[in-house]
Amino acid sequence: MNICSDNSFLTIFKLIFRLFRFTGIEVLCRPKHVARNMELDDLPLSRGKWIKYRILCFIQDGCKYYVYIGFCAKILVGTAKMLYSVDKTRYLTDNFISLLTILFYVSVYRKRHAMSQMTETLSQLLKRVLDGTPMVKTYAFIAYLITVIFLLFIYSTQRYVSENYVKDLLKITPELKKANISLNFTLYYCSLFLGLTFTFVSLISCYVLALFALYYSLTCSYIRVLLKHVLELVDEECFPSNPDSVFYIYGYITRYMRNMDEQLSLPVFVSVFFTMIGLFWGGYRIAFNPNMTREQSLSLIIPLIFYLSVQLLIMVSASITNELANKAKSVMQCLPYRNLTQDLKKKYKFKKDLNQGNCLTLWNIYVMDRSLVITSVGTLLTYGILIGTLGKNT
Numbered sequence: 001m002n003i004c005s006d007n008s009f010l011t012i013f014k015l016i017f018r019l020f021r022f023t024g025i026e027v028l029c030r031p032k033h034v035a036r037n038m039e040l041d042d043l044p045l046s047r048g049k050w051i052k053y054r055i056l057c058f059i060q061d062g063c064k065y066y067v068y069i070g071f072c073a074k075i076l077v078g079t080a081k082m083l084y085s086v087d088k089t090r091y092l093t094d095n096f097i098s099l100l101t102i103l104f105y106v107s108v109y110r111k112r113h114a115m116s117q118m119t120e121t122l123s124q125l126l127k128r129v130l131d132g133t134p135m136v137k138t139y140a141f142i143a144y145l146i147t148v149i150f151l152l153f154i155y156s157t158q159r160y161v162s163e164n165y166v167k168d169l170l171k172i173t174p175e176l177k178k179a180n181i182s183l184n185f186t187l188y189y190c191s192l193f194l195g196l197t198f199t200f201v202s203l204i205s206c207y208v209l210a211l212f213a214l215y216y217s218l219t220c221s222y223i224r225v226l227l228k229h230v231l232e233l234v235d236e237e238c239f240p241s242n243p244d245s246v247f248y249i250y251g252y253i254t255r256y257m258r259n260m261d262e263q264l265s266l267p268v269f270v271s272v273f274f275t276m277i278g279l280f281w282g283g284y285r286i287a288f289n290p291n292m293t294r295e296q297s298l299s300l301i302i303p304l305i306f307y308l309s310v311q312l313l314i315m316v317s318a319s320i321t322n323e324l325a326n327k328a329k330s331v332m333q334c335l336p337y338r339n340l341t342q343d344l345k346k347k348y349k350f351k352k353d354l355n356q357g358n359c360l361t362l363w364n365i366y367v368m369d370r371s372l373v374i375t376s377v378g379t380l381l382t383y384g385i386l387i388g389t390l391g392k393n394t
Helices: 006-022 030-037 044-086 089-111 111-128 138-162 165-172 174-178 181-233 242-288 294-333 345-356 370-390
Strands: none
Touching: 006 044, 006 111, 006 138, 030 242, 044 089, 044 181, 089 111, 089 181, 089 242, 111 181, 111 242, 138 181, 138 294, 138 345, 181 242, 242 294, 242 345, 242 370, 294 345, 294 370
């Protein structure tokens, strides 16, 4: 599927989808049976493209299975640590975060085709509604993406340096301390392999989280462009010359928002929940762990900045979009749609679009608004102080 090849203002969507490919999530998919049945002798001009496609498929599948196997190994190692360690809370929390990360990755992977289809629908909607190119500042999104990649690189390096898996293995099996040099040499390379594997897996999961938040916020930005266009058509001082077209445009936008919420509300809910857990756990370890080294503190401060930026990017963009959608709905309800046309089907569609909810939610549990930002931060502080006070003696 060729997404938005004619629209330069949606080029960033293609960039996001191509970056998704390196995490094992193929958004711009091509049917596999087409690639299997492709004969190189019959298509000599497409030989290079075919080889490139197969290499990309190999990288994509490798990253996908690497994520699954890496997190399963991380859960197994965390379970072993939990059984042989005195501090079982930390490793139990690490296993829970790993399971939550797998759930988020799978939820985004299952909605990859829906993301592609929604982008195509958004492109057609922009062509139908707007005459010119919408003014969306994509440079801010690109700058955010570059900053996030830089922070994730520093975070992964610091995390790898701060972890000592040899020490953890010796805690699990104390008899290994009496082993010979060759066994310690083997343990060193086991620690090196585990450290690189877990670091790379964590980097991929955070990378997917950043790309999804960027895609979601950018989609919200284009929805706001469409809603502002509707508000411009329905000016307070003059009645629209063609009310039927305004209702048609508003109906397309509301149906797109409902479809977007239906498809992406679960990944958004998991991503927000994941970032809140990351903020809470990182802040708690920094505040109530007096034996933490400088490298460990830095390895926790960077993901805190990352989680907070992702959470605010999703919440603020969805909140502003919901506010603008409610404003457009209030204005549209003031129009005399009952007298616009004698067609009963059109009247039914108009009334249905006006009465149905078209807000972006967290898995249909909570409608995102600006108060959610304050509530989430207050919840983290409240439970952090409570758990820190109760567990102060231990």
